[in-house]
Amino acid sequence: MKKIKPVVVIGAGPAGMGAAIELVKADVPCMMIDEAPRPGGQVYRQPPTKFQTQEKYKLNSEQKRGKDLYTQWLEVKDKVNLLSSTSVVGIWNEKEVIYSSEGISGIIEAEQIIIATGAYERPVPFPGWTLPGVMTVGGVKSFIKTMFVKPGKQAVIAGTGPLLISTANRLHEIGVNVMAILEAGNPPWTSGAFSKEWQEVDFAQDIANDLEELKGNNIPLLFNHTIFEAHGKSEVTSVTYGEVDAKDWKPLNDTKRTINADLVALGFGFVSNTELSMLAGCRHDFHPGIGWYIVRNEMMETTVPGIFSVGDGALIGGAIIAEQEGRIAGIKAAQNAGAITAGDAEKYFEKHLSRLHSFKSFRISINEATAMRKGLLYLPKVETLVCRCEEVVFSDVNTAIKEGAGDLQSVKLLTRLGMGPCQGRNCASSMGMYLCETLKKTPEQIGRINSRPPVKPVTLGALAKMINAEEELSNPFDAITAGGRI
């Protein structure tokens, strides 16, 4: 029997769904792996079934916009081998995808891989950032959206970008007293007046609506302000904040004030999840406005043939862009697999490419507006944790620098920074920037924390029980069934 190798799509957010839809349309075997119990990703995340009927009116505009995509997904989903609640722990030997779920693990040999793993919210260390009650705006939104939990009574929201506004309104809606939004920047969208490129983005209107709503809710929006410190013993009870320098966001300490709050929601932009593409050997470059990004061609293919990277996991742009990229990768993968002709592919690409093109300047400006500024590096004190996993404090990093550490890897070996299970997600972006500034070196010289499998937690027991598709079963789909996954 000839073994059928599927195209493996990692992540079932808008980008992954877009890719899977195109693959199914072209009759290409498609396997999809997603960490969440239900597809949709962070933005189009579907609430648990039992909540759906009575709470539908609370779906936000993003989810309404995602309805078309979701409808198309429903049409094809029976032809997609979806492994939900499953993590990809690594990509090895070029195209072997190792997954783990509920105490077992397995290998899927992929013909091609589409990585659509999204982004995480950029952590910015400051005194008290690890206290319970301090969370990201994404965390706040999933409390509200999927768990229907009120995360606090009195909130302060800090960071940068339009997400702060919508989070404030959602919190207000459920009865949380939002004391203030601390916007570190003073970006174009905050005035409600949009430049031409932003007008073309259909959710520019959402931002305008959100701003209008914010006024109605009487929530103060303070520009060039940020959080300096969160106070509290076992959880956050008050917050010190103040003004920052307009250019580099350096805190202006003589402006600081303290207010009571039991919830701090942080949103300092996003960082792409690049662990898997790093493991797969794809090339990454540094761009001053964006940070580290995956090198791709117009068809979303990375420098490793047959491995694609799409959506926020490749470059921040939001759900609509992610879907277009996913579809393009899906079509290209179908073409690579010989399921559609180059001519047909050309035809299918066009719509999505032109849509993507119309977002180009928006994407640049959203990345620039939410980029981390170096002034925020003045926030941590000597005893502030910078690496949560290994409990490395800021002064440890400075000691390592004094001892001669000249890059992230040497700091890691001297302090254990980035050696924990989060693989440096919490510390690498801020401390990488700190090293660049302190040592006056380029990001390439400072380097990155090498990605090592497993990129997601997995037990020894699960790995010891790895189902090896190659040795024991001839069809990877059987491997999944044998593992009790479908």
Next chain:
Amino acid sequence: MKNADVIVVGGGVIGCAVAYYIAKKGIPVMLVDEPKRGRATSASAGGLWPLGESIGLGCGVIFHKAMIEKGLIPPDSHVPPQLPKTFLDFAIQSNAMFPSLAIELRETSGIDFEYEETSLLFLMYDEGDVAFAKPLYANCPCGRSRIDWLTPNELRKVEPAITHNVLGALRFNGDNQVNPYALSDSFREAARKLGAQIITHTEVKGIKVSSGRITGVETTTEFIGCKYVVNAAGAWAAQIAKTAGIELPVYPVRGQIVGTEALPDIISACISTNDCYLAQKKHGEIIIGSTTEEVGFNVGVTPSAIKELTAGAIRAVPFLEWVKVKRVWSGLRPGTADEMPILGSVSGLEGYINACGHFRTGILNSPLTGLLISEIINGEKLSIPIEPFLLSDERLNGSITSNHKVSVFSQEQQTIIISIKGMTCEGCVTNVKKTLNSLQGVTKFEVSLGDHQAKISYNAKEILPDTVIAAIDELGYKAHSPLAAKCIGL
């Protein structure tokens, strides 16, 4: 122009130790290092097991078992043969340096390399293991005081987390552990405090020689003049030596390792079994190793190896089933065919000194290696005879090979790189390809005219690398692989 009396090439534990002992004697020394992926010091588990390693525990016993399973050695051959007494003497003497070294380096560098007196336990799962352990216990080369035979009950008392499904354990007292990268950091920092210049992120491109003696090294940025070059470039040592016209039989041997999340103290001794070794480090994580593979400079990890290591660890310490894996990684040991380090000068090139080929015991043998090299350079009486470790013609030709046939992997699908001399044109490549194609068990291959080599994937159950090499030789080319050299001795 920069210069120093001595340039040490390589900043792993050996290079740092060499720089430290030289600086301690007040000799101007400069260490030049380019951190490469796969550098073994930071990948290492940090075991100091002079007895264990000498008698084939650690990785040795794992491969011995694998070979019995593959039918490559008779099933009644329970004992992986031991390394020569000269190796054990060296390892024991180096090991004895650690307690005072810990104090010395903490004072000079401020860094604690986490020396822990743990002992090493060999777990006996079955009669085969018992048969292996018996002669070791009876004739321990270091005397009875260094070795204990623990009954299952005694073992349970000292190590309650270890499986109860054992027939007993051998305990090697004096086989201990350190934090490998803290050791190397403390050597480096101490060297720096004593005046050594440390140049990091700089690659040595070549050694410069003029009328039979060293004149300096060429780095990516500049020429640095010196009288002595110490080659401590680990798995890359052969590449460095080649620039000075020296053939060095050192090649990368990959070891894959699994590290757990940090745990409370659950095992106090280091453990060696048929399947793996385990060492819980001071920070709480347990390091589980390790494979022994010749795959060139490939620093990847393989699912099958990880599966076997995790299963082996759970067999030894069942509680680990529920523990999370934090990382898996691999390092490149600087392998030699006879498993002995290559130390000291070479004839015909004044000023060149080897400090390489430490294979699995670089951490353990770093202090004595450093001391010895500093004594050579300073013209002193040596602390231990160096003759067995010199680069001799016999060692160069690979006619001395260890009795450890370590290179038989536990996996069926293997990849090997075979160097082929005498391929001169595309026609030769086609000839070789045709032959490879005809061999049952060869699954994939790439033949490179430019690199004079072939990368061959094969099924270890169906074909041995020797057969492949013989087939290429028959065409009139000269094929060679360090891996095959060992298999021929079987």
